[in-house]
């Protein structure tokens with residue numbers, strides 16, 4: 001009984017997921033952090049792929065893949081102003097933005113499955129392709 005009451009009050013207090021509770025400024029900060037994490041994982045992968053460092057690449061490409069899934073929920077309506085370099089086109093050219101997300105996700109899947117200079121290069125190409133259209137210089 002007590003457990004039911006507790007559960008019920010939690011549902012009343014937290015009716016939405018924490019993601020939808022997030023303030024837009026925090027969403028912007030979070031997506032910028034995630035982008036930087038992507039960048040650092042790519043740089044680390046590059047050293048391993050070139051044989052300059054002996055380390056396991058698996059953690060890096062898994063992190064890139066994980067971030068590629070997270071990205072799609074990090075551009076909600078209302079997170080288009082404030083301290084952001086995202087172009088307005090993210091929200092006005094939805095179809096194109098989603099196709100960039102999908103392209104990136106596919107390249108991250110391929111890189112995770114088979115890390116090579118080729119799959120690495122495809123990932124960096126999809127970062128650049130999205131930035132060209134959707135990120136202020």
Ligand code: HEC
Nearest residue numbers: 032035036038039084085086100101104126127130134135
């Ligand atoms: C689907 C589009 C998209 C993809 C794919 C993408 N980015 Fe971004 N990136 C953006 C946008 C939009 C911004 C601006 C975000 C903001 O300021 O709110 C950004 C910002 C950044 C930043 C600057 C973060 C900061 O501190 O302001 C870095 C670094 C970055 N991206 C790296 C990457 C890397 C590396 C990849 C690929 C592994 C990648 N991005 C893939 C759209 C994308």
